[in-house]
Amino acid sequence: MTPRRRPLVAGNWKMHHGGSTGVELATEVVRLAPSLLHVDLVIAPPFTALAACAHECDGSRVEVAGQNMHPKDSGAFTGEVSPRMLLDAGCTWVILGHSERRQHFGESDAFVAEKIAAALAAGLRPIACVGETLAEREAGRTLAVVERQVRAFLPALAASSRPAAIAYEPVWAIGTGKNAGPAEAQEVHAAIRAWLQAASMELASDTRILYGGSVKLDNARDLLASPDVDGALVGGASLDAASFGGIARAAEALSTS
Numbered sequence: 001m002t003p004r005r006r007p008l009v010a011g012n013w014k015m016h017h018g019g020s021t022g023v024e025l026a027t028e029v030v031r032l033a034p035s036l037l038h039v040d041l042v043i044a045p046p047f048t049a050l051a052a053c054a055h056e057c058d059g060s061r062v063e064v065a066g067q068n069m070h071p072k073d074s075g076a077f078t079g080e081v082s083p084r085m086l087l088d089a090g091c092t093w094v095i096l097g098h099s100e101r102r103q104h105f106g107e108s109d110a111f112v113a114e115k116i117a118a119a120l121a122a123g124l125r126p127i128a129c130v131g132e133t134l135a136e137r138e139a140g141r142t143l144a145v146v147e148r149q150v151r152a153f154l155p156a157l158a159a160s161s162r163p164a165a166i167a168y169e170p171v172w173a174i175g176t177g178k179n180a181g182p183a184e185a186q187e188v189h190a191a192i193r194a195w196l197q198a199a200s201m202e203l204a205s206d207t208r209i210l211y212g213g214s215v216k217l218d219n220a221r222d223l224l225a226s227p228d229v230d231g232a233l234v235g236g237a238s239l240d241a242a243s244f245g246g247i248a249r250a251a252e253a254l255s256t257s
Ligand code: PGA
Pocket: 012, 169, 173, 174, 175, 176, 177, 212, 213, 214, 215, 233, 234, 235, 236, 237
């Protein structure tokens, strides 16, 4: 049996905690870190709290991610933030291609791939998100949709030596309280692993594939126990340090068992 990859548990705060409450939450996550030595912890606050949260995480094992990014270095792109700006704010990771960006802001596979390539080139590690809608799942198109999304950015991942993460987040499971069952998640994660493997064995073994979509304290253990689930991208449950910590503890327990 291949050894488990070191789990990564990332909190996507979305449009919450953009000020002092974000700094408080970051402080609480930093306090959890010493008891979670076998898990990589990432928090993704809104842009307005990135630098302050990164300052709070300084010297701890908690890393900070942007929730989005423009692929260009600078320019006339009102309202956008560049890879360099995320690095300057103290980020080491960036979430890209989240379904809310694809759905509400019209981000195409090609644009997401361009962002992922730009992030890697700048020195950021992307968490590249993929996932099918309910209609696509019901039409039996889950693997076809996820494959199309992964293949769009696969060349960018393969061209970089910087390990990235992929988050499989079924759109119907995000914020709905409905999660994919462990077997449903594992099926998609194994397929993603196989597509990575076809590009390079090293890429397949170095890329952590996270599950996201209503991950909570009570389902985290079962989801994380699947062999190709290397961690979680947590939305709602990451807004509270106790539940985020509990999910990370489930990952810690599995990686040390
Ligand atoms: P959720 O969000 O955990 O609230 O479902 C996950 C995500 O969108 O990353």
